[in-house]
Structure formats: structure tokens, C-alpha cells
Amino acid sequence: MLEIKNLHVKLEEEDKQILKGVNLTVEAGKVHAIMGPNGSGKSTLSYVLSGKDGYEVTEGSASLLGEELLELEPEERAALGVFLAFQYPVEIPGVGNMTFLRTAVNAQRKARGEEELSATDFLKHVREKAKELKIDAEMLKRPVNVGFSGGEKKRNEILQMAMLEPKMCILDETDSGLDVDAMKLVADGVNALRDEGRGFLVITHYQRLLDHIKPDVVHIMADGRIVKTGGPELALEVENNGYADILSEVA
């Protein structure tokens, strides 16, 4: 489903190489987790896949369902099915959360040649999903992420994901800042979307999230590369011993 080959990325503004040859394939229906020390390039990878400015791909490629991603605009990638749950969701004062969601849902439908959702259908759908994530109606009316707590912002990301039903879900530290109950809600939200046609790339520092969202494959990223790949047991190893052993082993 998602195929990343030998991806090299540097910062546009300075001569700093961040990704140094990432190879990664996420199959449809699978959950892959990426762990790795701070600054190893995990968020950069997620940004490059979703089309954020400021990065330059110097080598390699990335495709989703056979379509080259890296030449596309962010909105085109979204319409193809890429979704990034941000590590730091952005606050947008003045844009109502509901307006934002509806604009996004309909823009994607339009880009795919589907009919726009009617206001009532949309409303019904949002209310349902919001309830599952314990997001109250008041929050839907507020401007996007403005004044939301850390945990509320993360739940709002999952709400967007649930509404947009993307093919490839990239979650960047969605567990950070969540209390135990919220973590469970978020995990339930993700698990509800798990199906054969959908892939997940879950970036996290902690085993705790992976207790709820069981990964099929776990990767360790260090210094801009995937340095080790294994099963769920790899995450446990990190949890218990940190990265030192793994990093010295591959050095």
C-alpha cells in the first residue's frame, strides 16, 4: 500500500540531511509502528509523506497504491487517502471546527468525483463519531483546536480521521498527552477503522499505545534510517532496555 524507497530528505533552508535512505513498506490491512530516539526523523518522515513545505527530497520515492506521492500537493495526497494525525495539531482561530470538517470532507469527496454530503447527513455522521470519542458538541463549535487541551486536540485528530476515512493513516505520537482513558478512546477509534483496505503507520515512544493498537510490524528509526525491523516484541525490548542495545547492535 505505502511504499517508501531509499528516501533521502534534507531541509530546504539549510544543508541538513534528516532522512538518509528510508525503506519501508506498509501493506494494506497492517499496522506498522515506528519508534526511535528524539530527533531521529520520525515526524519529518510523516511531514514529507503528507506534503509539508520546507523539505527537499534529494533521492528516493514514496507511493501510495501505486501513485507517486512526492510530486503531489498536500490536498491531492489527502484525496488519495493520506492522513496525518499531527504530533502538534495546529490551532486555527476564526475557523469553526465544524466548518473545517465539512469543508474537508466535501473537498475530498469532490476531488474523488463523489457527491458532497448534505448538511444533515454530515451533521449526523459527525455527532455519532464525536460521541464515540467523547467530544462534546461545544468543542465542535469552537475554532479548530483553539483552547483545546492537549488530549482534546489528539481526540480531534482521530475524529477527523474517522470522518475522512483515509487509506493510509499516519499517527505521529497521538498518544502523547493522553490520560489513560483518552488513550483507550483513541485506540478504540483507530481499531474501529482497521480493515483490509487500510494501512497504519503509528509513531510512538511508548509500548502503552501498542498494548491497545496491536502492531503487526515494529520499526526502529535512528539518525534518519530504519535500523531495525521486527515484531511486537521489538517494542517491548525498547520499553525495557531503551535504544542503547539496539543502536550499538546495528552500529
Next chain:
Amino acid sequence: MALPELKQSTTEARLASLSLPEGGCLDAARRAAVSRVQTMGLPDRRDEYWKYTRPDTLTSADAPNAAVFDSGEAPMFDTFDRIRIVFVDGVFDAEASDDLSLEGVNIERLAEIQGKDIHWAKDIYGVLEARGQTPVERPLAALNTAFATDGVVVHVTGKPSKPINLVYRHETESSDAILHHVIKVDSGAEATILENGPAASRFNKAMEIDIADNGTLHLVRAQGRDHERRAATHLFARLGTEAVFKSFTLTVNGVLTRNEAVVEFLGDDAVAHVAGACVGDGDFHHDDTVFVTHDAVNCESRQVFKKVLRNGATGVFQGKILVKEGAQKTDGYQISQSLLLDDDSQFLAKPELEIYADDVACSHGSTSGAIDEDGLFYLRSRGVPESEATDLMTLAFLAEAVEEIEDDEIAASINDRLYGWLARRR
């Protein structure tokens, strides 16, 4: 003291180009205003208060021509139930106007009352304007008091069921209009005034507003879309105890606009909000100059001005909050922000606070910047196309000003116009 030569000759030329209506209850006010103009002289570019805006085309004897623009849009507020008072190039159009009788308000025309010997408007006409000449001179307002040819004289005695809509049409490309309105709101009364349209090639408008204790006035205006029009407008508001004044101005296009607002709190616990949103493209210069004086206890003032500028458009904001001695518990807020859609556009701001009381909460802020890239990417990453995302962000930027309009329907109609302006530029 003699005026500088150039100022003297400009002022004389302008005065000579106008004729003073004579006699009646406003005669003294008009004559006094002429002498104010003669003493002050009309503004020129050397005046500190006109540092960012060139006044020459506003003070010249003849108005520069301005093409009449057919926007193809229905007039603003067209779908509202309201009383229309139409001025075409500054001349009252009885046929296009509605019957002016409405419960809770008495509406007359300036041209009608000025022949009378006695009229209540005499106590306001030119009086608020004259007060507004200190500490900063506003000669164009005095010129207006002296030479205004018409306007409305509105006495709000109750709560009229619909808004009063002053419609300003522009039909002649050389028109030069001077209108002066007097609005008196009685204690406990409440009304909404809507103004819309380009008015004339050059428009000098003054509005004096006197709100008694507990009175409320909402003022929403939309300055017309004609690209070449020029306007210098003044708004003088005086508030009694617990009075409320809310004003919002939308400016779309216009080669030159200077909107001055002078607000004075005389009674305690009153509220005045003065807001504006403007969008300009290319040959567009828009200046909001605001002066709020707190001379009473526990009053709240807000100035919220937002400008979206592109293709070399210029925005100006000069805003002052003056808190006099004894005006304790003043809550003064002022924000002026511009969104520059390219590097050619500019925003010049001069926010000022002058405070002589110790127990006050005043804040001011002024910013100028581009669209927030992170917000834009966030929207696009959810599938919203760049142009639409930019529009959403732009409307969001303007929202704080538009939200100053209390009536949701009116606010929505303003947003529609803003959206239209953006959509035409996609």
C-alpha cells in the same frame, strides 16, 4: 497665526468652490465651522495626523473623476426589511426612498430642517464635531459641517422594528458629495443604522451621534466597491451613562478612504465598540483613524480593525485611547492587524495609549503578517485545496472584526461580501 502659504491657498480654493447654505437653525453652526476651517486650514501632507495618507485629492477644489462601477451584485442589505433613504451622488432621491415614518423613530432630512428657526438638531449639529477638534484637528469634518448639502436627522425615541438604511448611489463620474447626519438616541431607545454604497466620486460624510443614558445604537456600513472612489468620513459619538454604541465598517475597494471615528464617554458604565474590516487590491489606500476618550468611570471601549491587502495596497491605522484623570476602571482594548497577501502591500500603524488614571485595564496590539503557513498546511493536509484554505484563513483573520456585529444576519451578509471578494481573486 497665519497658515503656511500652500495650506492657505488650498483652503481658500476649496472654500471658494463651495457655497454656504444660509439662514435657519443651522446658520450659526455653519458659519462657525467655516471659521474653524479658515483657522485650521485643510490638511496637507506635512500634518502629523496625515503622515500616512495624502490628503490632496480630498482637499482639492475639484474632485478627481471616478468611474461608476457596476459590480453586478445586488445592493448590500437588499434582502433586509428596512427603511431606505437613498442619496444619488449626494442628492436625495425621494422616489427610490421609502416612506420615512416608522414607530419609535423620527426621520427628517437636513435639507428640510435647516430652513426652520428651531430644531433639536441645532444642539448637536456641528457641536460634537467642534468638540472633536481637540486635541487633534479634523478640518475636513468642519468643512463638512459648513457645507453639507443634505443628510438625515434621526431622533430615536423607542425601538424601531427595522433598521434605517442610508443608501449611497454613485451615478456620475465627477460627483462630489457632502452629507451630514445627526443621530440622537433617547434614554432607553435602540436602533440600527445601515449605510451602504460608494456615494460619489468623492464623498465627505460626517455623522454626529448623541446617545443618552441607556440608549443603544448599532451602525453597520459597507463602503461601495467602486475602485476609483474617494471618501473622507467622520463619526462623532458621545455616550451617556450605560449607553451602548457598536459600529462596524466594511470597505471593499476604493482608491482612497479615510474613516475617522471620535468617541467620547461622558457617562459611567457605557460601552463603545468601533470595528472595521477592509480588503484591498492594488490601487487601494485605506486609513482608519480612531480617537476614544474615556472621561467617565467603568466604561469599555474596543477598537478592532483588520485589513487584508494585496498587490501593493496600503492600510493605515491610527488609533488612540485617552483615559482622562478620574476615568477609573476603564477597560480599553485596541487591536489592528493586517494580512499581507504579498510583499508589495504595506500596513502602517500608530497605536497610542495615553492614560491619566491608575486603575485601568488597557491593551493594544498591532500586527502585520502573511497567512499562517502551519494553519494552511493543516487545512490542505485534510484535503482542502490551497485557494479554499487561503480563503478560509483570510475570513478567519477578519472574523474578530466581523464578530463585532451583533446581528447574525447582518454579519453573514458582510461575510458573503468578503467571501465574494476573495472568490473573485482565486
